[in-house]
Every structure is written in C-alpha cells, then in structure tokens.
Amino acid sequence: MKVLAAMSGGVDSAVAAARAVAAGHDVTGVHLALSPSPASFREGARGCCSLEDSRDARRAADVLGIPFYVWDVAERFGRDVVDDFVAEYAAGRTPNPCVRCNERIKFSAVLDRAVALGFDTVCTGHYARLVDGRLHRAIDPGKDQSYVLGVLRPDQLERAMFPLGDSRKDDVRAEAAGLGLGVAAKPDSHDICFIPHGDTRDWLRERLGEQPGDIVDTSGAVVGAHDGAYAFTVGQRRGLGLSVPAPGGAPRYVLGISPVSRTITVGALDELDVSELVATNPVWCGPMPALPFTGSAQLRAHGEVHACTADVVDGDLMVTFADQPRGIAPGQTVVLYDDDMVVGSATISSTR
Amino acid sequence: MAYLDHAATTPMLPEAAEAMAALLTQPGNASSLHAAGRRARRVVEESRETIAAALGARPSEVIFTSGGTESDNLAIKGLFWARHRSDPRRRRLLLSAVEHHAVLDSALWLTEHDAATITWLPVDEGGRLTPEALRAAIDENPDDVAMVSVMWANNEVGTVQPIEALARVAHDYGVPIHTDAVQAVGQLPVDFAASGVDAMTATGHKFGGPLGAGVLLLGRDVGCTPVLHGGGQERDVRSGTLDVAAIAGLAVAAEVAVKEQPARADRVRALRDDLVAGVQVSVPDALFNGVPVADAAGRLPGNAHFSFPGCEGDALLMLLDARGIECSTGSACSAGVARPSHVLLAMGHDEERARGSLRFSLGHTSTATDVDALISAIVPTVERARSAATALR
Incomplete structure (x- = not known):
C-alpha cells in the first residue's frame, strides 16, 4: 500500500x-x-x-x-x-x-x-x-x-x-x-500544542480580553469576582479566589458557566454529580448499535469509565449513568465503548 | 532520475573536483610566510587571476568569500555603510522587487538596525526593470541614494536585466551599483568591466565549482566597510583563512564554464525550448512565467517556469519527485510553510498563480531523456495535483 x-x-x-x-x-x-x-x-x-x-x-x-x-x-x-x-x-x-x-x-x-x-x-x-x-x-x-x-x-x-x-x-x-x-x-508532548507556554487562561485572555463578572453560589449570593468566564471549566476547584467562605468551610467547585451574564456558579462537590447528559452530533465509528445501547462511556481524555445506557432522541445522544460521574464539562466529548471497542461519540451540551 | 534543478545547485565539473582533491591534503595557510604557505598563496593568486580573466575583472578586484549569501551581505551592508558614513544623507537603498533573499534580507536588516530606507524598483510582467524606472526612482532625491542593487538574472523566472544600461543610469548620478550575478555566470556572457557595475556577486556551485566558495568582484575605488573582521586577508574587506582547495576548484570551474558557455547555452536552450513546448502541448492551460523563450537574450537559457492553474506547487513537486523528476516550487519555504513568491507577485501575478508554480532549470548534465521524462509525467501529475488542490483550504 x-x-x-x-x-x-x-x-x-x-x-x-x-x-x-x-x-x-x-x-x-x-x-x-x-x-x-x-x-x-x-x-x-x-x-x-x-x-x-x-x-x-x-x-x-x-x-x-x-x-x-x-x-x-x-x-x-x-x-x-x-x-x-x-x-x-x-x-x-x-x-x-x-x-x-x-x-x-x-x-x-x-x-x-x-x-x-x-x-x-x-x-x-x-x-x-x-x-x-x-x-x-x-x-x-x-x-x-x-x-x-x-x-x-x-x-x-x-x-x-x-x-x-x-x-x-x-x-x-x-x-x-x-x-x-x-x-x-525525546520527552512526550502533552497539553495543547498551539499554547506553547501551557497557560490556557492567559492565552485566552490575550484573545478574548478581560470580561469581569460575578461568582455566585447556588442561592445566587455573590461570593467572588472574576475577569473572564472563559478561564473556568466545570468541576474546577483551584484558582477561584472566592472572597466569601462556604458555610462549614467545605471546598467549592465550578458548577456552571453563563457567558452571557458572565456568571460563574459554584457549589459543593456533590452538586457536581451527574446522572444524565445530552450530547449533540453523534458519530458512529461502525454500524449504529441497537438502541438503547448498554455499555460504558468515557467523558474526558484519560478519564474514568462509567457504565451507562445511551439512546438517540431527536438526533441528540442521551446518556444515563448507573453511577454518578462528577464534573462533566459541556463541550467535552462523550465516547461510548462496548468493552474495549469504540462505538461512537458526541459533544456534551448539557447535564442533569 | 531527471535532475531539473540546476539553478539550486549544479554538479561539480570533474576538472574542478580533480583540482580541488589534489590540494585537500596539502599543508599550507596562504597567509604563512614559509614554503608551504607560499605554495598555498601561489595557488590562491593564480586562481584569482584565472577568475578575473574569466569574468572581465582585474585580479585585485576579486574578493574570495564563502559564497553568494556572504557576497550579497558584504556588498549591501559594506557599500551602504561606506556611503552613509561619507555622507549621512545617503540612506536610500534602491532594489529591484525581484531580488534574492540574500539581498532583500540584508537590506531589510539595515532598515531595522541602521538608518537605511528602501525604494523598491518595479518590474514589468516579464520581471524586467527598465532604466527609466531606475532613473525615476533616483530622481526622487539623488542626494539621499546610498546604492542600487539589481540582480543580473533572476533565480526563479530567469529574467535577464539590462545591467549595462542600469549601471549607466546609476553612474549618471554618481551612485554605486551592485549586481547579484549568481545565476548568470556560466549561463550568459558576463564581463564585470564592460557591465560597468561597481560590485558583483558570483558563487561556485552554480557553475560547476564547489559549494562554499564564491567571490565579490569589487571595483578598486569602491568603498566597502567589512562585515567579517579578523586577519584582513582579502583587501582588508574580508577576513578569514582562505580555502585554498576550494578556490582552486572555483577557478577551474570558472575558466571551463566561461569558455564553454556559448556552446553550452545553445545546447541547454534547445533542450529548454523542447521542454517548454512539450509542457505547453501536454498541459494547454499551463501559464508560462517570465520573458517568452523567443526573446533568447532576455531569459536564462536553462530556465523554464510555469504556473499550473488549480494545482498546489508542493503537491506537483511531491508527485514528480515520486517519479524521479526533481524540480523546485516557485515559492520560498520556511519549515514548509510556503509563502507565495515575491518575484511572481512583483510581476503582477496573484497568489493562486504563485502557489501553483514550478521551476525547471537545466544545466551542463541535462539530456533529452530528462526532458522526455518530464513531458511524459506532467499530465498525470497535474491531473492528480488538481484533484488534491482544495483539501487543505
């Protein structure tokens, strides 16, 4: 060949x-x-x-x-x-x-x-x-x-x-x-090849400028400020710079990002638990499996594998988990596996 | 294999290789005072005389360098510095828009690190600069002109410039003129004195000499500030221990190439004309760039340059390479990120035409078999490249 x-x-x-x-x-x-x-x-x-x-x-x-x-x-x-x-x-x-x-x-x-x-x-x-x-x-x-x-x-x-x-x-x-x-x-390459210094937040700031907004808790109370919602990712814990501590001092995590209102919502770890997700533009790596599909899903590179069932509803992929994976960020790819075989994938749009 | 890239480098002449090999194991620094040094010096000076005779210069006007890039750097920077120092108003470099990067980038460096400014001299669709255009550019302000540099013949499209007429214009204003004659020596009659230029670049590996050996011919009364400092070996204008063996090879190559130039040019031109006719019959929509081949004096005899509409030059090159045919794309390349050729753009062509171009250059080892190989490969190559052209856009 x-x-x-x-x-x-x-x-x-x-x-x-x-x-x-x-x-x-x-x-x-x-x-x-x-x-x-x-x-x-x-x-x-x-x-x-x-x-x-x-x-x-x-x-x-x-x-x-x-x-x-x-x-x-x-x-x-x-x-x-x-x-x-x-x-x-x-x-x-x-x-x-x-x-x-x-x-x-x-x-x-x-x-x-x-x-x-x-x-x-x-x-x-x-x-x-x-x-x-x-x-x-x-x-x-x-x-x-x-x-x-x-x-x-x-x-x-x-x-x-x-x-x-x-x-x-x-x-x-x-x-x-x-x-x-x-x-x-030669050392392995990692991180993102077009961000040579490795600081994604800084790289994005150069391109998107400062877009200050509030960090709020799930009750809507303002607990901090940020200079760009794009610098955050769902599930993030570090670098939030919160001015108001959580009741009991428990660590808080990014739960949601609203770029239009420039609001970052934070909350406790268990609020990151997800039981379902919706993902758009499903792609099948072979013949489309019989639906609903029962198998496993991976939600980020080198991430854990979660048992799931998946179905297609109105062209979108609906994935339901047996366990409760944590901190799933919209925009990431959900990849479905049948044991070691890749079945297909879609881009995560929302979680519940 | 069909090697159609002699403008990039041409194989050494056997006579030059022999002369060089005979000296490579000999001791002697040409600056040493003992017998071995004198033997080396004798080779250098005899070579200088040979080169001077071949190129129409006096021996004292021959400055040995490491090649075309060094000679161009020395001419542009050295003449600029000397002229600017003697009169600080002289800041303007007049360059044709189709110069080689060794000239372009030396001049740009002077604008960034020194007081220089550049006036680009326009060329016509064939790539030619007219004496009138040079005169108009000088007339903008004759007092602030530091120097003029116009290549003798273009490395991409082979256009020959009217150097004697351009030199007369420059000298009407008392302005020195340099010419990069790297592509011209061995291809065209080149006579330094008759051309009237003040400085001229030539390099061995384009006419059958070794790589890494070249000359700057520099008129005896032309001021030139050194770029390389050290022992002052070459007229205090260029320092560095002389490469005796390479200089001997350079001299033999210059002598042979100039002596054989008329006959070789006729032979190569006939092959080139066959190549051009064959490509035009096979690919009727191929666009020929530069001066028409009918203008025999206006174009290097070994140069053919085409744009293939709808093709990417790098795809054409790869497909021809796979068939054993070696040529160049018309674009400058840095780590493979191709920029459209400044030469074709200066000639008024668009980026599409520049991107889809190939240069075929013939030389002393070229044969009809090489030309036939290209003609029989060009149709499937262009068809395939055309179908691949839009994938990366």
Missing part, C-alpha cells in the same frame, strides 16, 4: 512510520506545519509544531530512508481547531482540540489530500487498535488514545493505520533506540 505517515517529530509517529516501512508498504513521511509562524525551538515538552520538531521528523524519515515533505495546514488548523477552541471557551464550554484536530485535520483535510494524491492510508502514532475495521483501545492503558479518535467515521477508519496499538510505550522507545532514531529519548 501507499502509506502517508504523519510525523510530528516525536518518537511515536517515527516508530509508527518505521513499522509501516517494515511491513513492506511504500511510505512517505509528512510533517504537518500547524502554525503560520513556527517557533524555532520547542518550549519544554509542549507543542509539536516548532522548526525543531520539523527537523526531528525529517531526521527520522532520513533514517528510515523514506521521502519527506512538510505540508502547510496552518490555515485550516487555525480556522477549524484554534478558532473553534476560542469560540467554545467564549461560549462557556470546554473544548478538546485534539478531538477536533483528528476529526477535521488529520483524518479529514490531510486524509482527503493524501487520497487525492494517490495514497491508500494515513498512518499515525496514536495508541489505538483497529480490529476488523473497528476502533479499539490500545493495550497500554496509560497511553490509550482511542478517546480522541472516537469522532472518526467508518470511511475514515478504513483509511487509517495505527501501528502502535499493540505496544507499550517503553517498548516503542526501545524500538526507536534500536532503529537508531534520535527521537528515542
């Missing part, structure tokens, strides 16, 4: 490309330039689109003996991921940009271009398994990335290749070292 290997400059995508080569495929490496003005060097472990990362990817491709190019996807990434991220926070939701990037960039814009240019498959370093065309969790539970891939439709998964799903991270690093790849010991 003709394989397009997306190479971020990290160890995972380099080993994924190496495995595609070893499997006998005709592999071409591509680094996706996501920023219109890439920084020269990485800042710590964050980011994946500096010139240094691009050079690391090129070196890995050289070692593997495959052609290598850089694709400029900055315009699409800016519009479909970064602008969306800002707009979601401005609307009081908590987006997951990695999910959006997989949905709209890697397995949409890049995949479409790859197919048009004659490639059969896009190969990435995601830790996930494809079993008979169905998306499954990786065997390394600490690295499993099936959650951020839960937005992919069957036609996208059909063109995807995830060679690392059967491996543990340590083994991937050892394999990279054995292949002579210089990125073998």
Whole structure:
C-alpha cells in the first residue's frame, strides 16, 4: 500500500512510520506545519509544531530512508481547531482540540489530500487498535488514545493505520533506540500544542480580553469576582479566589458557566454529580448499535469509565449513568465503548 | 532520475573536483610566510587571476568569500555603510522587487538596525526593470541614494536585466551599483568591466565549482566597510583563512564554464525550448512565467517556469519527485510553510498563480531523456495535483 505517515517529530509517529516501512508498504513521511509562524525551538515538552520538531521528523524519515515533505495546514488548523477552541471557551464550554484536530485535520483535510494524491492510508502514532475495521483501545492503558479518535467515521477508519496499538510505550522507545532514531529519548508532548507556554487562561485572555463578572453560589449570593468566564471549566476547584467562605468551610467547585451574564456558579462537590447528559452530533465509528445501547462511556481524555445506557432522541445522544460521574464539562466529548471497542461519540451540551 | 534543478545547485565539473582533491591534503595557510604557505598563496593568486580573466575583472578586484549569501551581505551592508558614513544623507537603498533573499534580507536588516530606507524598483510582467524606472526612482532625491542593487538574472523566472544600461543610469548620478550575478555566470556572457557595475556577486556551485566558495568582484575605488573582521586577508574587506582547495576548484570551474558557455547555452536552450513546448502541448492551460523563450537574450537559457492553474506547487513537486523528476516550487519555504513568491507577485501575478508554480532549470548534465521524462509525467501529475488542490483550504 501507499502509506502517508504523519510525523510530528516525536518518537511515536517515527516508530509508527518505521513499522509501516517494515511491513513492506511504500511510505512517505509528512510533517504537518500547524502554525503560520513556527517557533524555532520547542518550549519544554509542549507543542509539536516548532522548526525543531520539523527537523526531528525529517531526521527520522532520513533514517528510515523514506521521502519527506512538510505540508502547510496552518490555515485550516487555525480556522477549524484554534478558532473553534476560542469560540467554545467564549461560549462557556470546554473544548478538546485534539478531538477536533483528528476529526477535521488529520483524518479529514490531510486524509482527503493524501487520497487525492494517490495514497491508500494515513498512518499515525496514536495508541489505538483497529480490529476488523473497528476502533479499539490500545493495550497500554496509560497511553490509550482511542478517546480522541472516537469522532472518526467508518470511511475514515478504513483509511487509517495505527501501528502502535499493540505496544507499550517503553517498548516503542526501545524500538526507536534500536532503529537508531534520535527521537528515542525525546520527552512526550502533552497539553495543547498551539499554547506553547501551557497557560490556557492567559492565552485566552490575550484573545478574548478581560470580561469581569460575578461568582455566585447556588442561592445566587455573590461570593467572588472574576475577569473572564472563559478561564473556568466545570468541576474546577483551584484558582477561584472566592472572597466569601462556604458555610462549614467545605471546598467549592465550578458548577456552571453563563457567558452571557458572565456568571460563574459554584457549589459543593456533590452538586457536581451527574446522572444524565445530552450530547449533540453523534458519530458512529461502525454500524449504529441497537438502541438503547448498554455499555460504558468515557467523558474526558484519560478519564474514568462509567457504565451507562445511551439512546438517540431527536438526533441528540442521551446518556444515563448507573453511577454518578462528577464534573462533566459541556463541550467535552462523550465516547461510548462496548468493552474495549469504540462505538461512537458526541459533544456534551448539557447535564442533569 | 531527471535532475531539473540546476539553478539550486549544479554538479561539480570533474576538472574542478580533480583540482580541488589534489590540494585537500596539502599543508599550507596562504597567509604563512614559509614554503608551504607560499605554495598555498601561489595557488590562491593564480586562481584569482584565472577568475578575473574569466569574468572581465582585474585580479585585485576579486574578493574570495564563502559564497553568494556572504557576497550579497558584504556588498549591501559594506557599500551602504561606506556611503552613509561619507555622507549621512545617503540612506536610500534602491532594489529591484525581484531580488534574492540574500539581498532583500540584508537590506531589510539595515532598515531595522541602521538608518537605511528602501525604494523598491518595479518590474514589468516579464520581471524586467527598465532604466527609466531606475532613473525615476533616483530622481526622487539623488542626494539621499546610498546604492542600487539589481540582480543580473533572476533565480526563479530567469529574467535577464539590462545591467549595462542600469549601471549607466546609476553612474549618471554618481551612485554605486551592485549586481547579484549568481545565476548568470556560466549561463550568459558576463564581463564585470564592460557591465560597468561597481560590485558583483558570483558563487561556485552554480557553475560547476564547489559549494562554499564564491567571490565579490569589487571595483578598486569602491568603498566597502567589512562585515567579517579578523586577519584582513582579502583587501582588508574580508577576513578569514582562505580555502585554498576550494578556490582552486572555483577557478577551474570558472575558466571551463566561461569558455564553454556559448556552446553550452545553445545546447541547454534547445533542450529548454523542447521542454517548454512539450509542457505547453501536454498541459494547454499551463501559464508560462517570465520573458517568452523567443526573446533568447532576455531569459536564462536553462530556465523554464510555469504556473499550473488549480494545482498546489508542493503537491506537483511531491508527485514528480515520486517519479524521479526533481524540480523546485516557485515559492520560498520556511519549515514548509510556503509563502507565495515575491518575484511572481512583483510581476503582477496573484497568489493562486504563485502557489501553483514550478521551476525547471537545466544545466551542463541535462539530456533529452530528462526532458522526455518530464513531458511524459506532467499530465498525470497535474491531473492528480488538481484533484488534491482544495483539501487543505
């Protein structure tokens, strides 16, 4: 097969490309330039689109003996991921940009271009398994990335290749070292790649400006002030800066965000408990399951798994939990699993 | 493999490689006083004489540098500093809008870190600057002009500038003029003295010499403030231990390239004309950029430059590369984030046309087989690139 290997400059995508080569495929490496003005060097472990990362990817491709190019996807990434991220926070939701990037960039814009240019498959370093065309969790539970891939439709998964799903991270690093790849010991990237300093609140303030408002408790009494509702996420405890202590001194958490009235509502931990959620735009990673679906749900990357039943009502996904998951933020993705198999996903709009 | 990227770098001539190899293991710093030093110095000075003869300069006008970028930096900054120091009113750099980045960025640096301002000299749709346009720009205020820089031939679209006429205009006002002749040497007749310019950049690896060796030809009475300071080896204008072997290779390449230039240009031009005709028959809507090939003196003989409507240049390049055909996109590239070529924009073309462009450049090793390989690959390549063009938008 003709394989397009997306190479971020990290160890995972380099080993994924190496495995595609070893499997006998005709592999071409591509680094996706996501920023219109890439920084020269990485800042710590964050980011994946500096010139240094691009050079690391090129070196890995050289070692593997495959052609290598850089694709400029900055315009699409800016519009479909970064602008969306800002707009979601401005609307009081908590987006997951990695999910959006997989949905709209890697397995949409890049995949479409790859197919048009004659490639059969896009190969990435995601830790996930494809079993008979169905998306499954990786065997390394600490690295499993099936959650951020839960937005992919069957036609996208059909063109995807995830060679690392059967491996543990340590083994991937050892394999990279054995292949002579210089990125073998490179730190894992984490956080949000387009916020290189890692301070999301500060980054949002630069773009959205100060929007002061009140922090209130569930009775409506003002207990503090803030300078931007976008800086908060449901379930957040730290950094609230409340001026009025709670009765009994119990810690308080963000329960809700109202961007129009610029109000943050806080309350006790048990008020974060949720028994149902509504999520929009359901996507099925295979055939739509028999409804109501009984299985499990994951509500954030590397989050806990909750037993649930799910149904579709008026086009939205309704999920009911057996236990009471806590602190579910609208904007995040709910991914449904049947044991280790990803069934589908939707974007959380409200909880009860 | 069909290598159609000689404007990026062209393979070394065997004679130049031999001359260089013979010297690489020899001891001797050309500045040393002992016998080994004198032997090295002799090679350097004989090479200087050879290069001077090949390019129409006096030996004392040849300053060895590390290549085109250094020569351009030295010419722009050195001439600006010398002229500005002798009369602080002289701040204005007059540059054609299609210069190489080694000139552009040196000049921009002077605007950011020094007193310089830039007047961009417009070009026509073929990429050519007229002497009238230069005269008009100087006439805005002849007293504040520090220098003029106009390339001999453009690296992207191959347009040849009327350098002698431009030099006459500059000298009417007593203003020095530099030309970046990196693409011209070996492709066109180049005579420093006859051109009338005050400074000229050339580099070895574009005409069959080694990488990392070039010259700035600098008139003897042209003031030039050094950029590199140290031992003052080259006329106190350029410091650094001379690379004797590379200089010997550079001299051999210059001699051979200039001697063979007329015959080679005819041969390469015929191949280039076949390439252009073949692409135009295969892809009728391809747009040819620059001066028409019929104007044989107006365009580098080895250069062909096309825009393929509806295609992205990087997709075309990748698809051709996969078929063993090597060329360049028409856009400058920083970590793969392509910016539309400033050359095509200056010629009045839009971003679409700039983005979808490819440069094919032929040289001394090019054959009809290379041209045929491109012609047979171009149709499926353009069709495929066209179908992929909108995915990333």
